[in-house]
Amino acid sequence: MTVAVEVALTIPDNEARTALTTLRRLGVDLGALERADLWLFEVDAGRETELLETVRSIETIFNPNKHALRVRDTAPGPGEAWLDEPGGPGRLAGPPFVVAGRPLPGVARVDRYVAWRLRDRHGSPAAGKVVDRALETLLLNPAFQRAIR
Numbered sequence: 001m002t003v004a005v006e007v008a009l010t011i012p013d014n015e016a017r018t019a020l021t022t023l024r025r026l027g028v029d030l031g032a033l034e035r036a037d038l039w040l041f042e043v044d045a046g047r048e049t050e051l052l053e054t055v056r057s058i059e060t061i062f063n064p065n066k067h068a069l070r071v072r073d074t075a076p077g078p079g080e081a082w083l084d085e086p087g088g089p090g091r092l093a094g095p096p097f098v099v100a101g102r103p104l105p106g107v108a109r110v111d112r113y114v115a116w117r118l119r120d121r122h123g124s125p126a127a128g129k130v131v132d133r134a135l136e137t138l139l140l141n142p143a144f145q146r147a148i149r
Contacts, residue, residue, distance in 0.1 A: 001045050004074045005055055008036035011066045026137045031121035042109035060100045079125025081135055082113040082148040
């Protein structure tokens with residue numbers, strides 16, 4: 001079973017703010033831009049709760065003082081793009097998987113993405129053409145990244 005875990009900052013995200021300002025200067029009409037780390041875990045059925053407890057205990061992934069953690073859909077939603085680096089650090093080697101010295105029991109695969117959520121000036125998900133423009137002008141470097149939409 002695939003479990004998608006999103007880890008987002010609850011404190012100001014300077015990277016997202018800078019990207020939003022730059023995109024607006026480049027003529028991309030956006031109201032908001034949010035960034036989160038997204039982890040896709042292929043985990044044995046019945047071990048989802050154990051997985052979430054383990055993820056919450058790994059300080060390099062989640063710090064309760066500055067992050068919010070939520071389980072979410074396993075595919076990008078409207079106005080969203082997930083970026084990774086094929087063959088790069090986004091795919092952890094294993095199994096067995098160990099993150100920061102902690103084993104991830106029952107996990108058969110781990111993929112990490114950066115999830116960008118784009119919103120229009122009314123707070124609704126940005127249109128597909130706006131997401132495409134943001135990707136091609138700033139958010140995505142096709143030389144070493146790919147976007148999943």
